[in-house]
Amino acid sequence: MWRSAIISGIWRWQGLALMTVSIVVSIWLAATGQLIRYIHPRYVLFTVIMAVIGLALVAASFLPRASHDHDGRPSGTGAVLAGIATAATLTLAATLMILPPATLSxxxxxxxxxxxxxxxxxxxxxxxxxxxxxxxxxxxxxxxxxxxxxxxxxxxxxxxxxxxxxxxxxxxxxxxxxxxxxxxxxxxxxxxxxxxxxxxxxxxxxxxxxxxxxxxxxxxxxxxxxxxxxxxxxxxxxxxxxxxxxxxxxxxxxxxxxxxxxxxxxxxxxxxxxxxxx
Incomplete structure (x- = not known):
C-alpha cells in the first residue's frame, strides 16, 4: 500500500509541476513583453489574471488533504506517457524562455x-x-x-x-x-x-x-x-x-x-x- 501511495503522490506532484511551469512561463512572457508575439495584446491582461488565479489554485493544492485508499495508481503505460509529457512540457518551457520568439516570415x-x-x-x-x-x-x-x-x-x-x-x-x-x-x-x-x-x-x-x-x-x-x-x-x-x-x-x-x-x-x-x- 505504501508503494502505491508513493506512486500516486509522484503522479500528483508531476501534474502540479507541469501546471506551475506553464503558468510561470506565461507570466514571464507577459512581463518581458514577448507574450504579444503569440496572442493579441487585448488578451494579455486576461491571460495574466488567469495565470495568477491558476498559480493560487496550485498553491492551494499544496495544503494537506485526507488520504484515501482508493487513490488511483497509474498503469505502466500511463507512467511512461506522463514522463514523456513532462519532458516535452519542460523542453517547450525552456525553449520559450531561452530562445526569442520567431516572427512569422x-x-x-x-x-x-x-x-x-x-x-x-x-x-x-x-x-x-x-x-x-x-x-x-x-x-x-x-x-x-x-x-x-x-x-x-x-x-x-x-x-x-x-x-x-x-x-x-x-x-x-x-x-x-x-x-x-x-x-x-x-x-x-x-x-x-x-x-x-x-x-x-x-x-x-x-x-x-x-x-x-x-x-x-x-x-x-x-x-x-x-x-x-x-x-x-x-x-x-x-x-x-x-x-x-x-x-x-x-x-x-x-x-x-x-x-x-x-x-x-x-x-x-x-x-x-x-x-x-x-
Missing part, C-alpha cells in the same frame, strides 16, 4: 496568401480617407493602405496621399524581378490566425539591393502599375527605401485598425500608432 505569408482576407467593415473607408488630415494619412500602416487598395483602384484617389510604411519583403508571383509585397501579419486573436496583408511595391531589379524577409521602410506615392506582367492596377512607387530593424511589435492588430476607422477625427482619445508600427 514570408514563407508563412505565401502559405496563407497575402491579402486573402476580405476588407473589414470596421476599417477606414474611402469616404473617411477623402477628408482625412495629412497627419492621419501619414500614420497609415500597411494594413490601412492594403484595405484601401482593395476598395478602390482609382489612381486619382491616391493623389496627394503619400505613404510612409514599414514591413518585410515578400515575393510577388506576377513580376518577381520588379515587384514585391511590403507585408505585415495582422492578428485577430493569436499568431495561429495571423493573416498576411501587403502593399505592392514596384522597384526594378529590387533583389540586387534587398532580400526576401528583409525589413524595409518605404516612402513614396501610389500610381499606375508599369509592369506588363501584372494585373494589379496600382503600386507603391518608392521615392526612398531603406533597410530597417524589425519593429519591437512586428504584428499589426485589428482593434488598432478599427480605432482609426475615421482618420479625420481628432479626438485625443484616439492614439495614433508610433512611427515604427507603420
Amino acid at each position: 514570408s514563407a508563412t505569408a505565401d502559405q496563407r496568401v497575402i491579402n486573402s482576407t476580405g476588407v473589414r467593415t470596421d476599417g477606414a473607408s474611402v469616404d473617411d480617407v477623402s477628408s482625412a488630415t495629412d497627419a492621419a494619412v501619414a500614420s497609415f500602416s500597411v494594413l490601412d493602405w492594403a484595405s484601401l487598395l482593395r476598395q478602390t483602384s482609382d489612381v486619382a484617389f491616391y493623389d496627394g496621399k503619400p505613404a510612409s510604411v514599414v514591413g518585410f519583403i515578400a515575393r510577388h508571383p506576377d513580376d518577381p524581378e520588379n515587384m514585391f509585397y511590403l507585408s505585415r501579419f495582422v492578428i485577430t486573436c493569436c499568431a495561429v490566425d495571423a493573416q498576411p496583408v501587403g502593399v505592392l511595391v514596384y522597384l526594378e531589379n529590387w533583389e540586387g539591393t534587398f532580400a526576401v524577409d528583409e525589413w524595409v521602410a518605404v516612402e513614396g506615392g501610389f500610381g499606375a502599375n508599369p509592369s506588363r506582367q501584372s494585373t494589379q492596377p496600382i503600386v507603391l512607387v518608392p521615392a526612398d527605401i531603406i533597410v530597417t530593424e524589425q519593429p519591437t511589435e512586428p504584428y499589426l492588430y485589428w482593434w488598432a485598425f478599427s480605432r482609426r476607422a475615421c482618420p479625420a477625427a481628432t479626438s485625443s482619445a484616439v492614439r495614433s500608432p508610433p512611427s515604427w508600427s507603420r
